[in-house]
Amino acid sequence: MRDLADAAVSILYPRRCPVCDRPVEPAGALICRGCEEKVGYVREPVCMKCGKPLENAGQEYCRDCGIRNHYYNRGAAVFIYRSVDRSIYRFKYEGRQEYAAWYGEEMARRLRDRLEKWAPDALVPVPIHPARLRKRGYNQSGLIAEEMGRKAGIPVRQWVRRVVDTAPQKGLGIAERQKNLEKAFKIVSSEVKSKSVVVVDDIYTTGATVDAVACALRRAGAARVFFVALAIGDMN
Ligand SMILES: [Zn+2]
Numbered sequence: 272m273r274d275l276a277d278a279a280v281s282i283l284y285p286r287r288c289p290v291c292d293r294p295v296e297p298a299g300a301l302i303c304r305g306c307e308e309k310v311g312y313v314r315e316p317v318c319m320k321c322g323k324p325l326e327n328a329g330q331e332y333c334r335d336c337g338i339r340n341h342y343y344n345r346g347a348a349v350f351i352y353r354s355v356d357r358s359i360y361r362f363k364y365e366g367r368q369e370y371a372a373w374y375g376e377e378m379a380r381r382l383r384d385r386l387e388k389w390a391p392d393a394l395v396p397v398p399i400h401p402a403r404l405r406k407r408g409y410n411q412s413g414l415i416a417e418e419m420g421r422k423a424g425i426p427v428r429q430w431v432r433r434v435v436d437t438a439p440q441k442g443l444g445i446a447e448r449q450k451n452l453e454k455a456f457k458i459v460s461s462e463v464k465s466k467s468v469v470v471v472d473d474i475y476t477t478g479a480t481v482d483a484v485a486c487a488l489r490r491a492g493a494a495r496v497f498f499v500a501l502a503i504g505d506m507n
């Protein structure tokens with residue numbers, strides 16, 4: 272009966288493809304055969320700090336990491352942002368929570384080597400403010416972290432809470448973003464102490480958000496803080 276009900280639901284609401292947004296072909300897959308080729312994956316050479324793609328292999332760091340320090344140890348991302356921007360928009364703002372299954376699987380698969388090397392104790396999603404959570408119904412980074420954690424065998428921990436609903440960060444300079452974010456996050460567990468943590472976010476641009484979370488985690492005693500992002504800008 273259960274299977275029948277599930278089958279009926281999937282006919283009425285077929286899983287949509289994170290790339291083309293049509294019902295996935297073949298049914299039962301997480302992404303259409305062929306659609307995966309349309310997304311841009313981050314490839315070497317990448318910045319030794321943030322994992323952003325670089326123009327030439329002679330560079331060690333991207334322009335941003337070359338001029339300022341970050342609170343995290345190192346990070347990596349899976350997709351070039353502009354190749355998945357519409358997909359992420361639907362995921363965040365149009366209720367396409369189902370995309371998280373494919374996103375999380377890709378992150379676990381493509382970042383496996385990095386994760387093995389970092390050997391984290393936990394994945395910590397970047398939280399959204401409770402008011403925003405009530406409105407949206409889900410935290411997009413939380414969904415990605417859950418799917419990724421399941422595939423990679425790493426526990427997900429909600430060690431960080433967002434206590435200030437920061438203004439939209441678009442159009443602000445780095446200094447302003449940082450100032451906005453400084454007091455936005457609070458650590459809510461003493462378990463963080465001496466742990467190796469991977470912060471999970473959907474998009475990495477200037478790194479202001481990840482830095483603010485990493486800063487809070489370090490202050491609470493985290494030994495090492497890495498980040499993984501679903502997508503990253505490729506400007507350097
Ligand atoms: Zn498709």
Ligand SMILES: [Zn+2]
Pocket residue numbers: 318319320321322323332333334335336337
């Ligand atoms: Zn960088």
